[in-house]
Amino acid sequence: MIRQIYYRGSLRFCNYSCSYCPFSKEKGSQRQLEEDERALFRFVERIGETKFLGAVQIVPYGEALIHRYYWRALGKLSQLPQIEAVGVQSNFSFSVEQMLEEFEKAGGEKENLRLWGTFHPEMVSEQDFLRVCHQLKEAGILFCVGAVGVPENLSLLIRIREKLDPAVYFWINKMDGLGRKYTREEIQAFSALDRYFPLELRHYRADAAHCGSALFCDSKGDVYACNRCRHISGNLYTEHSGGTLFQIPENDRICDRRECDCYISYCNRNDLEEMDAFGPYPAFRIPDTATD
Numbered sequence: 001m002i003r004q005i006y007y008r009g010s011l012r013f014c015n016y017s018c019s020y021c022p023f024s025k026e027k028g029s030q031r032q033l034e035e036d037e038r039a040l041f042r043f044v045e046r047i048g049e050t051k052f053l054g055a056v057q058i059v060p061y062g063e064a065l066i067h068r069y070y071w072r073a074l075g076k077l078s079q080l081p082q083i084e085a086v087g088v089q090s091n092f093s094f095s096v097e098q099m100l101e102e103f104e105k106a107g108g109e110k111e112n113l114r115l116w117g118t119f120h121p122e123m124v125s126e127q128d129f130l131r132v133c134h135q136l137k138e139a140g141i142l143f144c145v146g147a148v149g150v151p152e153n154l155s156l157l158i159r160i161r162e163k164l165d166p167a168v169y170f171w172i173n174k175m176d177g178l179g180r181k182y183t184r185e186e187i188q189a190f191s192a193l194d195r196y197f198p199l200e201l202r203h204y205r206a207d208a209a210h211c212g213s214a215l216f217c218d219s220k221g222d223v224y225a226c227n228r229c230r231h232i233s234g235n236l237y238t239e240h241s242g243g244t245l246f247q248i249p250e251n252d253r254i255c256d257r258r259e260c261d262c263y264i265s266y267c268n269r270n271d272l273e274e275m276d277a278f279g280p281y282p283a284f285r286i287p288d289t290a291t292d
Contacts, residue, residue, distance in 0.1 A: 002246040003054035004214040004268060004283050006227055007043055009036045014062040016091055016123040028062075037069045039219040044073050046221070046236055048080050052246045054213075057114075057283040058088040059227060059264060065090040071099045075106025078113055087114030087284045092145070093124065096135040114284040115143035119160060121153055130163050137165055144285045146171030149190045149197065151182070161193050169287050173263065174200040199274060204260035211255065212268035214283065215245065226265045231256045 013028040047056065056077055064070040065088060077086040092115075103113070115136065119129050129145075136143050145164065147157055149172040161170045172194040174182075182190070182201070190197045208225060216224045221236035223245055231254045234245050260266035267275055267282040279288030 002052065002213055002215050004212075004281055005047075005052065005054065005056050005246075006214065006216040006264065006283065007040075007056060007058050008060060008216070008218055008227070009040050009043075009058075009064075010219040011036045011064055011067075012061045014091070015066055015093055016063065016120055033067065033069075036219065037067075040069065040073050041076075043217065043219075043221070043236070044076050047077065047083070050246065051082070053082045053084075055085040055087070055114075055281040055283070056083060057086075057264075057281075060089065063091050063093065064088055065092075065094045065099060068099070068102045071102040071108075072106040074113065075103045075108030078103075078109045079107045083112065085112050085114050085281055085284065087116060089116045089118065091120055091123070092117040092129060092132045094132075096132055096139065100139055100141075110140055113141055114281075114286060115141060116285055117143060117145040119145060119147040119157075121147070121150075121156060126156065126160055126163070130160065133164060133168065137168070142284075142286055144169040144171060146173065146194070146285075148173050149175050149182070149186075149200075151175075151178075151186050154186070154189055157193060169285065170194060171263075171285055172197045172200070196274065196277075199266070199272075200263070204266045204269065204272075206255050206257040206260050208255040210269045210271045212270040214268040225255050226257075226260070226268070228257050228261065228265045229255050 010032065011028070058064060070088065074086055074088065077083050117133065133145060145168060147153065164170060170193055172190045187198070187201070211225050214226060215233070216227045216229070217236055223233045223236055224231060225233065233254070236245065260269065263285065264283055266272065267278070269275070275282040277287050278285065
């Protein structure tokens with residue numbers, strides 16, 4: 001049975017302009033934001049109508065949490081009786097006070113909220129990033145933070161880790177395009193920051209039999225095995241599919257990828273015991289204190 005669903009809307013632009021990111025080059029219009037908002041709330045309404053029981057993780061192409069309507073949607077999802085947790089990936093450039101107020105006005109339940117923050121050294125100072133982290137901690141929000149494992153940034157990332165609350169998990173993603181393998185010393189250093197960093201360096205052969213209990217849904221309602229798969233399994237909005245999609249037997253699922261090549265694709269694999277440390281919903285990347 002499906003327990004974790006990812007959602008990605010049509011949002012494809014960001015308030016940051018990181019040199020490596022294609023979405024920093026896009027400029028969204030008001031019309032595009034309105035279309036994205038309609039699709040998001042259609043998804044929220046549909047989830048509320050289904051028998052789905054589990055968690056929702058929003059994985060936008062761009063920055064979602066600078067837009068108030070995402071906080072309203074998170075608030076509505078978090079109060080649904082069938083939703084145990086709801087989260088989103090972000091660069092943490094939002095106003096904590098203003099956006100949590102928006103979340104709470106929508107009836108949001110903070111204990112069900114999970115945030116994933118990525119530190120971008122090109123765009124934000126460590127002081128400003130840490131300030132948001134401290135504010136979220138004071139507000140009682142569960143979150144994780146992390147960064148890409150750029151060897152030249154190692155000393156900066158060590159400082160970030162030292163200044164974070166020890167209870168906050170600090171993850172490191174492998175750097176794509178490094179042009180070489182990490183040295184042994186670099187692997188040791190990044191593993192000291194993130195004990196799960198070695199998982200980033202493995203190769204996971206894609207196999208639908210190991211997809212676990214997650215599905216990925218886009219703004220049109222098309223559903224896939226994960227964010228990397230391009231084979232459509234069904235549509236959330238077609239007649240009767242909203243319920244049946246969450247009942248797809250694992251051995252009936254189809255994957256067209258060669259490799260699970262990012263965290264949100266490999267974290268739900270049912271053959272990866274290390275993910276047990278993240279509880280029932282590893283997509284949030286927050287270790288379960290009961291098993292950690």
